[in-house]
Amino acid sequence: MPVYLTATFKGLPGAEFDYSRSGNPTRTVLQNHLSQLQGCKHTYALATGMASLDVITRLVRSKERIVAGNDLYGGTNRLLGILRTTYDIQADHIDTTNATVFERHLQACAEDHAEGRAGPVTMVLLESPTNPLIQICDIALYVRIVRKYVPEALIVVDNTMLSPYLMRPLEMGVDIVYDSGTKYLSGHHDVMAGVIATNRDDLAERIYFLINSVGNALSPMDCFLLLRGVKTLALRMDRMQTNAMQVAHFLHQLGFHVNYPGLRSHPGYAIHRRLARGPGSVMSFETGDKELSARIVAAVKLWGVSVSFGCINSLISMPCLMSHASIDPKVRAERGMPENLIRVCVGIEDVHDLLADLTQALVTAGAIRARSQREDGTVEYERVPVQDEMEVLRAQLRASSLTQTSAPAVPTSLVVSAPGKVILFGEHAVVHGVTAIAAATALRCYGRVTPRADQQVKLEMPDIGLSIAWAIDALPWGTVTSAAEAPRELDPALIARLVPLTQQYPEGDRRQIASLAFLYLYVHLASASCTGQTFELRSSLPISAGLGSSAAVSTCLASMMLYTHARLTLPADATAGVPGTDITTVNRWAFLSEKVIHGQPSGVDNTVATHGGAIAFTRAVPGNALEHDQLTPINGFDALRLLITDTCVSRNTKSLVAGVSAQKDNDPERVQAAFDTIQLIADEAQALLEPKPGTEQASRTALLARFGRLIDLNHLQLVQLGVGHTALERVRTTCRGAPYHLHTKLTGAGGGGCAITLVRDDMSSAQMDALLQSLATHGFTTYETEVGGPGLGVLAQPAPDGTAQAHQFIEMPAPQLAAWASASGTWAFA
DSSP: OOOOOOSBOOOOTTOSOSBTTTOOHHHHHHHHHHHHHHTSSEEEEESOHHHHHHHHHTTSOTTOEEEEESSOOHHHHHHHHHHHHHHOOEEEEEOTTOHHHHHHHHHHHHHHHHTTSSOOEEEEEEESSOTTTOOOOOHHHHHHHHHHHOTTSEEEEEOTTTOTTTOOGGGGTOSEEEEETTTTTTOSSOOOOEEEEESOHHHHHHHHHHHHHHTOBOOHHHHHHHHHHHTTHHHHHHHHHHHHHHHHHHHHHHTOEEEOTTSTTSTTHHHHHHHOSOOOSEEEEEOSOHHHHHHHHHHOSSSEEOSOOOSSSOEEEOGGGTTTTTSOHHHHHHTTOOTTOEEEEOOSSOHHHHHHHHHHHHHHHTSEEEEEEOTTSOEEEEEOOOOOHHHHHHHHHHHHOOOTTOOOSSOSSEEEEEEEEEEEEOTTGGGGTOOEEEEEEEEEEEEEEEEOSSSEEEEEEGGGTEEEEEEGGGSOGGGOOOOSSOOSSOOHHHHHHHGGGGTTSOTTOHHHHHHHHHHHHHHHHSOTTOOOEEEEEEESSOTTSSSSHHHHHHHHHHHHHHHHTTSSOOOSOGGGOSOHHHHHHHHHHHHHHHHHHHSSOOSHHHHHHHHBSEEEEEOOOGGGTOSSOEEEEEOSOOOEEEEEEEOOOOOOHHHHHHHHHHHHHHSHHHHHHHHHHHHHHHHHHHHHHSOOTTSOOOOHHHHHHHHHHHHHHHHHHHHHTTOOOHHHHHHHHHHHSTTTOOEEEEETTOSSSEEEEEOOTTOOHHHHHHHHHHHHTTTOEEEEEEESOBOOEEEEEEOTTHHHHTTHHHHSOGGGHHHHHHHTEEEEEO
């Protein structure tokens, strides 16, 4: 496409182009290209991102009201200030990470306008992730809230932090999206540009009129440069995100508070995964000391010290001194923005060079110090303790007063959730000391506890037909010795006293076993003087299919009892997540419940259910010389799409495990060779998911290809061990056939049960629907999910209408549970 640098065009009136302020061929080509990228009808290219927002806010009139976030780009905050002082347009800055606060504010705004106390809300301005605290707001949920209370308001999203490559807010019902094209879309910081996109014809007409009137359309030469940058957007973004994940994980392991939605510790991780294709390449972290942060930034050599982001070069800055310096320090403090905050914008350089430079800067500044040296010569570092300025402020605020949205110390009602798990590699061999790789799924169990007026405790699990109640004073309290920590071993005498209380169901029935596990936890964590409670559990997981449903249930039960009986305190700040000490406590009690259910569980399932993510587990056996079982968290990898297929073929796990052991006794060389191969598979999988320092991380495409080959190889080894099934082979044949070409293996015990299929990132919805239909014709049940998500979840801030919706929990279809939970309020996750 040539660059049309002409200001005017020859032609009669009515020609497509006459004056470049109104239209230019180069700009038209760019805008058409951007419309395809955005998936929208209308796109406009402007001089800058702020010029885009200036045009958008001109749609708001004097005396009207804009609702915006409290963690905004500094230039946006400045423009909203001008609107307030010059045009009498009120701008409300609220916490957009808290759905309860957001809904209450819009409801109050609607009431104020209806009663004549204030002008109408005509625009809602959102950012996600925000800049620089990298907070996440649930755009899809907020669209529904806005339409409920202020349906005429325009919903505007600044998508600069992700670009349309990673997120398309228009598809969520947003009215207008704008980007600073200077950032990711350009990618080279050699052009200033802004982009406005919309699907509404009426808005497009008004926006074009304003652009033409003001004269801030993008120049032809800048259009050419931006079009050139867009062509490499996917390549740049993939490399930037790969690098950013490693940088975020590096800082997180050192103990810094890192704000990055690619980390499972981020409170908005689950929401962001649902809305976007990736976490982007911008993060921020806190050092606890402003002067220390300044020394770190000053000590870098490869990283550029500069504002902005989205360039191929990596940048570092202190927002409170640079991009957000225009915001009053008092306002920054009120909005929870630490003065010591460092923003990191990761580019496409070699990640090992970036980490080396960041390491030397942290050492030079005195933020970290050498702790030990490995055998290969690499140095392990630890963070130097400092008195964290922000933590001191937060502690003072908590001590002085509790906000309205703070959770009570001892809740009477509570909603929790926990993920299921899949064994990616190492089934059966794990019993014999081979490493197994397990990961959390997006399919979860949900628990709800509510108070009762009588002195009974009731357990409801409608998914397995369980409903049973006990008089609290009739439980064997005298048999239990109160303990602050979960006992390591089961008490046979207590089990014997509890079994008769579960005989409403046949012995060995899963309802009887679940009742027994519940009572075992309850008599340890409650007391004879407790008021009545009802515990309800639902599952979007297949039950008894080898996907960790019992561990997820155990985690939900343990956490509900610990929180409602004052053993743990609910997270007061959902953004901080569930504290690590609480996760450890819940995990130990969940493991005790698993012992009641399974006898001698490995601890893999409950660890995944509480911590989330993925783990490598190796059992200590005489053959591998380990003194203790090893559980190693696997961090820093992007989630993988999986299709879980339940063959609905029942199997006996104990007999299958015993069969493999018998083969090992009768044919040790063959079976050991299979175990050795599975160990190599697990080692390579772990290295793919979490590369060791100094090794090159595979691209996403290469990772999926290698992962697929490992899946095929692991399945063949399991078939050789005699734990396959014709139904599982039917699943594999269907998934690997044209046009799908997907990799599948059995998971869990085998002999029926479930299979997992690795799904390509680019697999279309149409292809997936066709595959699901094909599997359904064989009588199989399928579940689309991801692995690597968060662990224990606690509903820290319920939505205002949560009580009205509570009755739906026990009755709704299982596939709707995730959406119900998301709409129920703000969650804190492990």
